[in-house]
Amino acid sequence: MKGFGEKNQLKKIKTPKNAEILDSDQLIKKAFTLQAQGRTLEAAKHYAYLIKHGIKDYRVFSNYGIFLNEIGKHKEAELELKKAISLNPKYANAYYNLAVLFIGQGNLGKAELELKKAIKLKSDFAIAYYNLGFILKDLGRLKEADSYNQKAVEIDPHLTDAYLSLSTMYSGDKTPKWHNQLFSESLIKNKNNRELINIFFARSNIFHREGKYQESAENLINANNIKLRLNKSEANLLINKTKKLKISSDNYERKNKAFGNYPMSIFIVGLPRCGSTLVESIISLNSHVRDLGEVNIFEKSYREYKESEKKTDLSEIYWKKLEITKNKRSTTNKWLFNYQYAGIIAQAIPNAKIIHCYRNPLDNILSMYRAHFATGNNFSSSLVDSVAVYSDQEEIMKIYKKEFKNHIYELNYDKLVTHPSEEIKSLILWLGWKWNDLYLSPHLNNRKVSTRSNVEVRSPITTKSLGGWKNYKEMLRPAMEIITQKDQYKDLKY
Numbered sequence: 001m002k003g004f005g006e007k008n009q010l011k012k013i014k015t016p017k018n019a020e021i022l023d024s025d026q027l028i029k030k031a032f033t034l035q036a037q038g039r040t041l042e043a044a045k046h047y048a049y050l051i052k053h054g055i056k057d058y059r060v061f062s063n064y065g066i067f068l069n070e071i072g073k074h075k076e077a078e079l080e081l082k083k084a085i086s087l088n089p090k091y092a093n094a095y096y097n098l099a100v101l102f103i104g105q106g107n108l109g110k111a112e113l114e115l116k117k118a119i120k121l122k123s124d125f126a127i128a129y130y131n132l133g134f135i136l137k138d139l140g141r142l143k144e145a146d147s148y149n150q151k152a153v154e155i156d157p158h159l160t161d162a163y164l165s166l167s168t169m170y171s172g173d174k175t176p177k178w179h180n181q182l183f184s185e186s187l188i189k190n191k192n193n194r195e196l197i198n199i200f201f202a203r204s205n206i207f208h209r210e211g212k213y214q215e216s217a218e219n220l221i222n223a224n225n226i227k228l229r230l231n232k233s234e235a236n237l238l239i240n241k242t243k244k245l246k247i248s249s250d251n252y253e254r255k256n257k258a259f260g261n262y263p264m265s266i267f268i269v270g271l272p273r274c275g276s277t278l279v280e281s282i283i284s285l286n287s288h289v290r291d292l293g294e295v296n297i298f299e300k301s302y303r304e305y306k307e308s309e310k311k312t313d314l315s316e317i318y319w320k321k322l323e324i325t326k327n328k329r330s331t332t333n334k335w336l337f338n339y340q341y342a343g344i345i346a347q348a349i350p351n352a353k354i355i356h357c358y359r360n361p362l363d364n365i366l367s368m369y370r371a372h373f374a375t376g377n378n379f380s381s382s383l384v385d386s387v388a389v390y391s392d393q394e395e396i397m398k399i400y401k402k403e404f405k406n407h408i409y410e411l412n413y414d415k416l417v418t419h420p421s422e423e424i425k426s427l428i429l430w431l432g433w434k435w436n437d438l439y440l441s442p443h444l445n446n447r448k449v450s451t452r453s454n455v456e457v458r459s460p461i462t463t464k465s466l467g468g469w470k471n472y473k474e475m476l477r478p479a480m481e482i483i484t485q486k487d488q489y490k491d492l493k494y
Helices: 024-036 040-052 058-070 074-087 092-104 108-121 126-138 142-155 160-169 177-182 193-209 213-230 235-250 276-283 297-307 314-321 336-348 361-371 383-403 413-418 420-431 468-472 477-483
Strands: 012-014 021-023 265-269 289-293 330-333 352-358 408-412
Touching: 021 024, 024 040, 024 058, 040 058, 058 074, 058 092, 074 092, 092 108, 092 126, 108 126, 126 142, 126 160, 142 160, 142 177, 160 177, 160 193, 177 193, 193 213, 193 361, 213 361, 213 468, 235 336, 235 383, 265 276, 265 336, 276 289, 276 352, 276 413, 276 420, 297 314, 297 336, 314 336, 336 352, 336 383, 352 383, 352 420, 361 383, 361 468, 361 477, 383 408, 383 477, 408 413, 408 420, 413 420
Parallel strands: 265 330, 265 352, 289 330, 352 408
Antiparallel strands: 012 021
16 A cells, blocks of 8 residues: 555554554554555544644644545645645655646646656655556647656556556557567466456557557457446436436427527537547647536536526536636537437527537447446446447437527538548538638647547547458357448448
């Protein structure tokens, strides 16, 4: 467990649960043991008790800060972690834990600084090197990211997260040292399920780059089967939710309230890996647009709206969360599953623009199957369930486009990358913006990208992913047998 440090001097205090007298070292050791056993709440009670009784042990403050961050008390967590640093400025783990907090808040600049401090103090801090590479990849600094991840596996040859990250940046031009380590028999021994998933996805990425699609498919199947055993697909829940929200859209009571000249609210919707990150990079090249990324703000706003018994206007709740009254820039919201709320958005948010991104279904399903999302999207590990969810979003968006055609723009990813100039100009015209040739170079956008597309989006627009499903026909057979039953996809033959 990270963050233990040196033993502190003795001091007699009582335990939180009884009147038994223990010295501070014994109680601190007990708290550490509880945390190592995964009994974090009990450990946190001990940390809080120790702090309350004046113990000035930097390890206690650091570990308590970790707990506070995990339960969402970020301000309190930051204070505890900074206290740990003030007590021991040479304690590398506290800087690392503070960086983790900043990463969670999306403040990658601050996280970078704290990680570099941690590494300076602890040169063999493998996980810190990996996390530094992780955020630099999101920031588009790919060479630096690659270098830090390589350093991570040099220090810890069994750090599977770093192999996975490196595999997404692998160009195939040269064979780096870590390539052989990734495929060694020793790497796969005594690994837990999460680590095995990382290894199989990383190996698949390498095989894919090398054009060895059968070997890539074998590793993808292994990885996704483990994922499904750990986390069941939520496909049925998603489909039922779509149906319920359609009813809510039909029953939504539109209020004729004047909101003045509020800015444009752009919602980019679809399925993961549909080209939405590229679209957001294009749009956010407009200096008057605030890029929100993948934030589930609208759903939270809708829940608050329902809890208020519809007394507060939904748009006001949403704009308040965006702090729209302070900054009237247009916004892009790329929470993709907002396609389920498209009907409500079109009615509730003045000046709302909904961009529905879609692509060849088999390319989309393959890309999701290859993605290894950090959280959520469990359905993507099942090819059959991916077809069901793809069809669900396709059908509901057809309905909403008929009902709210002035609010919804169809954006075909395949056409976008094949004829970028024509398609991007059409999009910008629909948004009502003045044309700028910069829109044709989204790879020059230096914005933070924390999606699975954080590497691809740094390259010029390309068609190389089109038709990729043809390399995985045998693996995709379960999906193909279902999708080709639809008339518009009957030509996608095995």
